[in-house]
Amino acid sequence: MADLDCNGWPQKGRDEALRALRRVQAVHLCGDQHLAVTVKHGIEAFGDGPYSLTSPALVNTIYGRWWHPRDEKAGPNAVVGSPLPWTGDFLDGLGNRMSVIAYANPGDVQDERQRADGYGVARFDLKQDKVTFECWPRFSDSRKGDSQQFPGWPQTFALADNDGRKPTGFLPSVDLPAGPAVVQVVAEQTGETLYVRRLEGGKAFAAPVFGPGKYTVKIGVDRPDQRTLTAQEPVAR
Known part of the structure; x- marks a missing residue:
């Protein structure tokens, strides 16, 4: 089924939004769609986009939804050791790539304790550059x-x-300035920003790229506005 309430269509807009998140390594946090899920979005390929947490509805009395693949089988690259049977790589009803990591299906929607309602939490550890997704049932302790x-x-x-x-x-290694360094990499042929990264300053950084061509690298402290290197090309390592 293609659920237009998911904002996954038109696909071009969906992909552009995910590329914007990917450029800055941001997670995708969603309000409730009455089905709690954690997925990793795919744009050009499975797994190349950001992680997403959709929180459950706080009260799920009317619009119950389920994740239930037609063939009732896990997809490729299923989560090893998961207690859930239907994780892995799938195409949704709109043809969008998604890697399902977890989902909370309702049990009995007539029983308020089995409606899979609740709340989600995203905890950011900025020292370790990690995020933890949590998903709690409404009546949990x-x-x-x-x-x-x-x-x-x-x-x-x-x-x-x-x-x-x-x-x-x-790209050739560059020395980052002391302080909270910011690096922006731009593809010169298209003018597209590949990504912007906040990095630990005072170290060398070789910017990864995802295809041949020439790139502009902008570097600075807090903003990439202090140094610009043009016509940078990938080198053998």
Whole structure:
């Protein structure tokens, strides 16, 4: 089924929004769609986009939804050791790539304790550059620990993994300024910003790229506005 309430169509707009998140390694946090899920979006390929947490509805009395693949089988690259049977890579009803990591299906919608309503939490560890997604049933007792969460949660991801593209090469290494360094990489042929990264200053950085060509690298402290290197090309490592 193609659910237009998911904002996954038109696909061009969906992909542009995900590319914007990917450029800055941001997670995608969604208001409730009456089905709690954690997925990793795919744009050009499965897994190359950001992670997403959709929180459950706080009260799920009317619009119950389920994740139920037609063939009732896990997809490729299913989550190893997951208590849930239907994780892995799938195309949604609109043809969008998504890697399902966890979902909270209602049990009996007539029973208020089985409607899969509740709330989601995203905890950011900025020292370790990680995020943890949590998903709690409405009637859970968080004082009893993570066992009270919906099966499949919590999950912890590196923020860097919100850009799942595989580098095909690296630009010449540059020395970053002391302080909170920011690097922007732009493809010169198209003018597209590949990404903007906030990095630890005072170190060398070889910028990954995802195809041949010439690139502009902008570097600075807090903003990429202090140094510009043009016509940078990938080098063998």
